[in-house]
Amino acid sequence: MATPIKEWSKLEVRAVVRFLFSKGTKPSEIHKQIAETYGEGAMSRSRVYQWCTWFREDRTSLGDEPKSGRPKTSTNEENTTRVDELIRCDRRMKIREIALKLEIPKSTIH
Numbered sequence: 001m002a003t004p005i006k007e008w009s010k011l012e013v014r015a016v017v018r019f020l021f022s023k024g025t026k027p028s029e030i031h032k033q034i035a036e037t038y039g040e041g042a043m044s045r046s047r048v049y050q051w052c053t054w055f056r057e058d059r060t061s062l063g064d065e066p067k068s069g070r071p072k073t074s075t076n077e078e079n080t081t082r083v084d085e086l087i088r089c090d091r092r093m094k095i096r097e098i099a100l101k102l103e104i105p106k107s108t109i110h
Contacts, residue, residue: 004038005039008042011063013034014043018051021051021055021056022055027045028045034048075108082102083104086101
């Protein structure tokens with residue numbers, strides 16, 4: 001048995017799934033080969049099945065699809081400075097008050 005590859009990327013493993021799928025290999029066999037080559041943590045069985053379904057539906061991209069929802073933009077240098085200034089002015093200010101004042105989520109302030 002060959003030694004598992006220790007360093008790999010998601011795109012590399014997805015490309016292997018696509019290659020084997022295009023050769024007509026069943027998803028269970030694809031998962032078995034990936035686990036032998038890359039180790040158990042490379043891709044779960046259900047994820048192999050999901051990628052095979054997407055390739056069957058003519059997906060060609062190996063990258064992640066753009067995520068929906070609000071982008072994470074509240075954690076930046078400007079907001080960090082603004083929060084720091086507010087805390088220095090009033091150390092008793094509550095997280096909720098800072099969040100309301102700066103219109104930033106409480107979890108980000110925390």
